[in-house]
Amino acid sequence: MYSEVVMDHFKNPRNVGEMKDADSVGEVGNPVCGDMMNIYIKVKDDRIEDISFQTFGCGAAIAVSSMLTEMAKGKTIEEAKKITNKAVAESLGGLPKNKLHCSNLGADALQLAIKNYEDKKAGKVREEKIVEEKHEHLHGETCKCPYCNGDVDLELDVCSSCGKVVENCH
Amino acid sequence: MSVTNLDYISANPLLPEVHEAMIDAIQENYGNPSSSHQLGDQATEVLEQARENVAHLINSSTPEEIVFTSSGTESINHAIKGVALANADKGKHIITSNIEHNAVLKSLRRLTRMGYRISSVSVDDYGRVNPDDVAKAITDQTILVTIMHGNNEIGTIQPIKEIAEITKGKDILFHCDGVASVGVVPIDVQDLGIDMLSFAANQFNGPSGMGGLYVRKGVNLWPLIDGGAQENGRRAGTENLIGIVGMGVAANIALKEMESRVTHAKKLKDKLVTGLKDQIGDTIINGHPEFSLPNLVSVSVKYVEGESIVLMLDEENITVSTRSACASGALRASHVLLSVGREYADAQGTLVISFGRDTTEDEIDRFLKVLKESVETLRKISPLYKKN
Numbered sequence: 039m040y041s042e043v044v045m046d047h048f049k050n051p052r053n054v055g056e057m058k059d060a061d062s063v064g065e066v067g068n069p070v071c072g073d074m075m076n077i078y079i080k081v082k083d084d085r086i087e088d089i090s091f092q093t094f095g096c097g098a099a100i101a102v103s104s105m106l107t108e109m110a111k112g113k114t115i116e117e118a119k120k121i122t123n124k125a126v127a128e129s130l131g132g133l134p135k136n137k138l139h140c141s142n143l144g145a146d147a148l149q150l151a152i153k154n155y156e157d158k159k160a161g162k163v164r165e166e167k168i169v170e171e172k173h174e175h176l177h178g179e180t181c182k183c184p185y186c187n188g189d190v191d192l193e194l195d196v197c198s199s200c201g202k203v204v205e206n207c208h
Numbered sequence: 209m210s211v212t213n214l215d216y217i218s219a220n221p222l223l224p225e226v227h228e229a230m231i232d233a234i235q236e237n238y239g240n241p242s243s244s245h246q247l248g249d250q251a252t253e254v255l256e257q258a259r260e261n262v263a264h265l266i267n268s269s270t271p272e273e274i275v276f277t278s279s280g281t282e283s284i285n286h287a288i289k290g291v292a293l294a295n296a297d298k299g300k301h302i303i304t305s306n307i308e309h310n311a312v313l314k315s316l317r318r319l320t321r322m323g324y325r326i327s328s329v330s331v332d333d334y335g336r337v338n339p340d341d342v343a344k345a346i347t348d349q350t351i352l353v354t355i356m357h358g359n360n361e362i363g364t365i366q367p368i369k370e371i372a373e374i375t376k377g378k379d380i381l382f383h384c385d386g387v388a389s390v391g392v393v394p395i396d397v398q399d400l401g402i403d404m405l406s407f408a409a410n411q412f413n414g415p416s417g418m419g420g421l422y423v424r425k426g427v428n429l430w431p432l433i434d435g436g437a438q439e440n441g442r443r444a445g446t447e448n449l450i451g452i453v454g455m456g457v458a459a460n461i462a463l464k465e466m467e468s469r470v471t472h473a474k475k476l477k478d479k480l481v482t483g484l485k486d487q488i489g490d491t492i493i494n495g496h497p498e499f500s501l502p503n504l505v506s507v508s509v510k511y512v513e514g515e516s517i518v519l520m521l522d523e524e525n526i527t528v529s530t531r532s533a534c535a536s537g538a539l540r541a542s543h544v545l546l547s548v549g550r551e552y553a554d555a556q557g558t559l560v561i562s563f564g565r566d567t568t569e570d571e572i573d574r575f576l577k578v579l580k581e582s583v584e585t586l587r588k589i590s591p592l593y594k595k596n
Contacts, residue, residue: 040519048519054589065591069553070541072513072532076591092591094553096515096532100589194317 040097041131047101052108053090060090062158064151067143073099077106077147081155085114091147098137102144105130110148119152121145212571215527217360217388217504217562223413223461226454230415233453240446242436251449258456265459266386266405267396268422275421275442276452280387280408282432283421284311286443287383287404290429291352292319298379299349300324305337305366306547308356312385313543316354325349334496335364335548343374353382357405358389361531361544361560362495363504365389372401381427387411387419391462392503393470403427409451413564414458418451469565473502476563476572480505483576488583494548494558504562506531508545508554511593512586517559520582526575531558553592 040048057078067074073095080088089111091103106126110118123145127133181190181204188199196203213220222230233254239247241255259271268274277283292302304316306328316326329341337355353375358365368384375382383404386395390405391412397405404427409418423429423442435444462469484491484507494506509517514530521528531542532555545555561575587593 045519048516049523051589056591069551069556069592072541072556074591092589094511094556094590094592095513097519099513100516194314194321 039134040101041133043105043129043131044098044101044133047104047130048097051091051100051104053104053111054092055090056092057088057090062151062155064147064149064154066147066150067095069094072096073143075099075103075143075147077103077151079110079148079151079155081115084116086110086112086118095143096137098133099143101130102126102133103147106144106148115152115155118148121148210525212526212574214561214563214567214571214575215529216564216567217411217560218529219410219416220413220564221566222415222454223458225461226414226457229457230450230454233450237449237453241449242438242446251447254453254456255447255449258452258459261456261460261463262420265395265463266390266407266422267398269398270425272440273397273422273425275423275439276447276455277419277421277443278417278448279419280385280406280411281311281419283406283408283419284309284383284385284387285315286421286432287406287423287429288312288315288352288354289319289432291381291383291404291427292322292324293430294428295351295381299347299351301327301347301349301351303327303329303342303345303350303353303355305355306330307335307359307361307364307544308354309360309385309387312354312356331364331547333549334499335359335362335494335544336496336499337366337371339367339370339374342371346374346378346380350378350380353380354385355382356385356388357395358386358393358501358504359495359544360388360504361542362506362548363388363501364496365393365499365501367499368400368402375403376401381429388501388504390420391459392473392501394466397422397424404429409455409458412458412462415451415454418448418455420455465565470502472565472567473563476567476569477502477505479569480561480572480576483572484579487576487580492550492554494545494550503564504560506558506560508550509557509559509583510554511590512557512583514557514559516586517557517579517582520585521575521578524578524582526578528575529560529562531560532556 060078061081062079064077076092078090079086089107091107093100093103123142126144183190183197185202186200188197190204191198237251237254239251241252259274262274263271300323327345331337372382381403384402386405386407390407403424405422407420410416433444490510492508514532518530541552541555
């Protein structure tokens with residue numbers, strides 16, 4: 039199901055653990071959606087000197103966190119801001135379609151950590167425990183049928199146009 | 209290293225006798241039971257022998273009450289939609305429970321679009337339905353009650369006989385989803401007093417893609433598949449004789465071995481539950497401690513997510529199932545686990561460990577050892593795990 043790179047990062051995750059003296063933390067996700075991710079960064083001379091993560095989630099979520107920390111380590115803040123969810127997924131050799139949402143958390147957590155860092159530097163008071171409800175979009179929005187592009191009836195999980203069962207809309 | 213299969217509810221190996229009978233059927237019984245010549249007669253003979261074996265397994269009064277289907281899911285769809293369509297003039301109200309399998313849930317949701325009304329009764333923290341709640345939900349429009357026997361996620365067994373007492377004499381049919389139970393624990397349809405029972409061969413070392421539906425004589429339900437008069441007019445289409453033969457042999461052996469299988473499974477379950485509590489820590493055993501399937505243990509492992517545990521175990525050649533949303537494809541926490549009061553995070557960390565006649569105590573020991581290591585590793589990564 040997963041690529042070799044994903045399995046390698048899952049089995050041997052890099053940069054694991056809470057960072058006690060982090061300059062900033064980005065916390066995203068919640069157990070309702072299945073994943074939670076904390077990214078800790080330490081910044082020196084505008085560069086991410088150290089980074090670590092904690093993740094509650096599936097194999098893909100753990101691999102994404104690990105890869106993300108590898109990609110961000112040593113980068114300047116400006117460079118790190120350019121790391122996207124797509125880039126992380128690509129570096130992992132791709133993710134199964136129904137796991138792409140897991141990769142969304144990774145870069146989001148990093149960007150949140152950077153934002154918190156910049157806010158702190160600018161003197162803004164960081165709210166304790168910022169948790170972004172990033173999965174809100176998964177509910178309520180219409181979903182398109184992968185077979186015919188019709189609208190999916192989210193109560194029945196079937197396409198209103200062709201009647202086929204579609205399960206990955208939530 | 210050979211695979212330690214602790215995911216019997218998903219798939220379990222064919223018994224050698226089943227395998228052999230199916231090969232014989234492929235080679236010798238290519239006839240169509242509907243034909244009125246010797247090839248047809250020969251096919252009919254093995255078909256009816258299998259039907260008799262299956263009837264015995266659930267103590268049906270006559271083999272005519274058994275309909276062979278393609279799966280437990282088809283049987284469930286047939287029972288629910290068949291009754292709904294045949295009895296629409298009597299009423300359009302159906303009663304079910306909050307912890308049914310998706311085959312029940314989705315069939316009922318589909319019917320709501322055709323004007324049917326569904327009442328779903330809740331369960332207690334062990335996953336048991338209170339029969340009084342079923343009685344209270346009955347209206348003069350109620351045509352069907354559908355409640356499962358053993359739950360496929362947490363193993364809890366429902367008070368089916370008590371619920372059947374309620375529907376009896378009320379012109380309300382009672383369908384029981386017995387897919388996780390039939391062939392695993394003794395089931396007697398006459399003693400239970402139910403009108404319909406769904407089951408599947410792959411739960412008792414029979415072939416996948418084979419199901420059965422018990423329909424008590426006199427029950428009015430429409431076929432799902434129209435055409436010829438196969439299966440005593442309940443299901444049209446040329447029979448899957450090879451699968452049916454396999455199911456018949458598997459049913460026969462399941463009945464013979466029932467007592468020893470249950471004893472063996474109970475021993476393994478006790479060992480597993482004790483091991484989980486003592487060795488893993490921070491776990492919740494789901495389901496009822498007494499009224500429960502002997503071949504299945506559901507455990508919520510706190511602070512970690514189920515799919516990642518499954519992956520780690522798989523690397524060590526141990527297969528188990530998870531109820532985490534991340535692994536299910538639907539990306540939603542299990543409605544069964546939420547119904548018995550699990551928190552979202554705990555539902556995400558839930559494993560279903562299921563075993564069978566060939567599972568050994570050594571395999572349970574090995575599983576516990578590898579699980580302990582995997583959980584320790586994953587808890588180190590988890591932001592939810594706070595070391596004391």
